[in-house]
Amino acid sequence: MTKAEFLNLKSVRPAPDDLPRSLRNFIDYRKSGLSLNHIVGCPLDCGYCVRHLFENFSMKRPHLIVDDEIAVQELIGHWAFRAHTTPIQIFNRATDPFLPGVKTHLFKTLEALDRRGLSNPVLVITRWRIDRSDVERLEALKNLQLTILVTWSGIHDERVEPVPSAIAAGSLEVLAKSASRVKKILYWRPIISGLNDTIDHFASARRLSELADATVFTGLFYRKEIQAYFREAGVPDLYxxxxxxxxxxxxxxxxxxxxxxxxxxxxxxxxxxAFAHGTPDFNGHFGISEICSICPEGQREICSKHHHKPDTEAVRSLARSVSLADLNGIEISDRRIVV
Structure with a gap:
């Protein structure tokens, strides 16, 4: 099957029996919430993809691990899930949520969560095509606090990123014209020194930022597996x-x-x-001033009002729930909790 055929697949296959356990475990407890990934496999071939770390980069066709309704039931039954509170990321580890065969499952998953009246923050990250009908279906959700993060890099080296950045730019334009309840972020990444950090790249990113509710920028996740892939592709070491x-x-x-x-x-x-929705940061970064120094004053005021040092016993109660043994070794400061 050609790459073009993979990109246009309208359906996904059941996951193979020999799928690694790291991928079959489709709910991942992350530092910023719960990540739901019951579809694995992607044909986009972005060289820096985290799928290298799961030995899954060669799986180009998306595969379904469990039915969407089962995935949602297991998600809301997870020990770390809190209704209306826990941030959720969907299909952010092993596929792109807006591939033709995948987005049907994205919509079903979102609608299953929304029918339950849940207002949790939900993040969906994509670098693929979003059309007006997609936005109409997303806008019909009534409860979830949904954010679409459109990944754009401006990288032209196909060995690093074969997906044209124009696709992401087009998706952001569609969202800008037709989304209101759903918030949109220009997810400017990965920024790599010497590759896409020129004045022209900065100017393009600034223009695109006018279409978004906010811009988030970040660098390159550079692990040995990703370095090895680039070396094999003939890319000089990036760092x-x-x-x-x-x-x-x-x-x-x-x-x-x-x-x-x-x-x-x-x-x-x-x-x-948080800025896009006018809410406090759900990750509580406000205590780390060097992170927040660039935030608009209005957002800092919102986060300041909601930033409180927790009671020791409340932290101990949470520590017990995850079976931490040393409840007396907990340190609480204005910046962080250390267990």
Missing amino acids: TDLARRKILPRDTESRILAHFEGRPIFRKTSCGV
Whole structure:
């Protein structure tokens, strides 16, 4: 099957029996909420994709692990799920949610959550095509606090990213024209020094930011598996060092912020989402001033009003729920909780 045929598939296959356990476990507890990934497989071939870490990059056709209704039931039954509170990300680890065969399941999953009256923040990340009919279906949701994050990089090297950035730009234009309840983020990533950090790239990103409710920028997730893939593809090492976190050199960030002066731009995804919806940051970054220094004053005021140091016993109660043993070793400061 050709890549074009993969990209136009209108259906997904059942997952194979030998699917790795890391992918068969379709609910992932992450630092920013619960991630639901009951479809795996993607033909987009973005070289920096996290699927390299799950040994799943070669699976080009999307496969369904469980039915959408079962996935939703297991999600809301997860030990970490709290109705109206827990942030949810859908299809953000192993496929693109707006591929033709996948978006049918995206809509069914969103509608199943919405029918339950849940108002949780829901994040959907895509670099693929969104059309007007897609937005109409998303706008029909009544309860979920939905945000679409459109990934755009401006990278032209097909060895790194074969998907034209014009597709993401077109999706953002569609959202700008037809979305109101659903919020839209320009997800500017990955920014890689020497590859897509020129003045022209900055100017393009700023123009696109006019179509979005907020812009979030971030660097490259550069692990050994991703480095190895690029080397095999003939791409020179993008950085000399590997890192557990995303890499964004300080000088690159300074130039970005100077170019975006006067526009809402954020270092953290949840900060941009909070600004778009006019709510406090659900990840509570406000205590870390060096993250929040670029946020608009109005957003800092919202987060400040909702930022409270929790009671020790409340933290201990949560620690018990995840079976942490040393309840006396908990440290609570204005910035963070250490267990």
